[in-house]
Amino acid sequence: MDAVARAHAALDGFLTAYLERSGITPSCRAGCFFCCYGWVEASLGEAERVLEAASDAARRRAFLEGRRRARLLVRAKNDPRLPERHFLAQSPCPFLEGGRCGVYSARPLACRGVLTDLDPAYCAPGATRRLRGRALLRYRSRLDPRRHGPEHYLRVPKEAARRRFFALLEAEARAFGFTLAGELSVLAYLLQHPPFQAALKRGAGAVRAYLQRRRILGGRYGVWLRLGSRR
Numbered sequence: 001m002d003a004v005a006r007a008h009a010a011l012d013g014f015l016t017a018y019l020e021r022s023g024i025t026p027s028c029r030a031g032c033f034f035c036c037y038g039w040v041e042a043s044l045g046e047a048e049r050v051l052e053a054a055s056d057a058a059r060r061r062a063f064l065e066g067r068r069r070a071r072l073l074v075r076a077k078n079d080p081r082l083p084e085r086h087f088l089a090q091s092p093c094p095f096l097e098g099g100r101c102g103v104y105s106a107r108p109l110a111c112r113g114v115l116t117d118l119d120p121a122y123c124a125p126g127a128t129r130r131l132r133g134r135a136l137l138r139y140r141s142r143l144d145p146r147r148h149g150p151e152h153y154l155r156v157p158k159e160a161a162r163r164r165f166f167a168l169l170e171a172e173a174r175a176f177g178f179t180l181a182g183e184l185s186v187l188a189y190l191l192q193h194p195p196f197q198a199a200l201k202r203g204a205g206a207v208r209a210y211l212q213r214r215r216i217l218g219g220r221y222g223v224w225l226r227l228g229s230r231r
């Protein structure tokens with residue numbers, strides 16, 4: 001099993017034990033996909049795993065959608081509201097197939113860590129912001145600061161996914177000399193883009209130069225290059 005599959009299995013195991021221990025039953029079900037409108041961060045290894053599992057149609061969608069998001073990053077990679085704007089625009093993840101994740105067993109840590117035990121209707125883009133009066137009071141009364149946050153999402157799964165994501169980046173950088181972190185569709189587009197594939201073969205310097213040329217390197221939400229020394 002490679003580092004990505006190991007990290008995914010470890011998080012799944014942790015989450016199963018956590019939910020059991022806490023007596024929490026998530027409301028998340030197949031066919032429920034508001035969270036797939038989100039800005040999903042992944043590692044290069046995770047994006048490769050997703051592409052391997054994806055259908056030809058999803059790979060094509062990811063190329064087009066990732067290219068669109070890469071162009072968006074040129075002007076918006078430092079916009080603190082980028083993920084929120086993206087969520088409200090309701091552009092679905094290109095790996096969503098008929099309302100279900102088409103790469104479920106290969107989905108990134110970021111997707112695995114998004115869970116709630118409250119009403120899925122709260123996950124709709126802009127839903128909690130539109131709440132007023134009694135509906136807002138009811139929503140607030142259901143939030144448990146020990147269990148939820150941000151908003152109505154389960155805190156522990158989200159934090160565990162984040163921690164394991166950084167550990168995965170380190171493992172990938174150590175194994176290959178470098179890795180990337182960025183939005184899933186953008187990475188999936190790059191991995192299918194011949195000039196990027198050529199840069200990837202030449203190594204970290206060529207990848208950095210490519211990302212700089214495209215003006216998507218770094219920034220708040222751009223593509224990050226993480227270097228590591230092989231052991």
Ligand code: SF4
Pocket residue numbers: 027028029032033034035036114115116119120123
């Ligand atoms: S996080 Fe919300 S939208 Fe996503 S699967 Fe769970 S309930 Fe559904």
Ligand code: SF4
Pocket residue numbers: 035036037040093094095096097100101102103104107108111
């Ligand atoms: S990879 Fe799957 S779970 Fe994650 S956002 Fe895309 S469709 Fe949703």
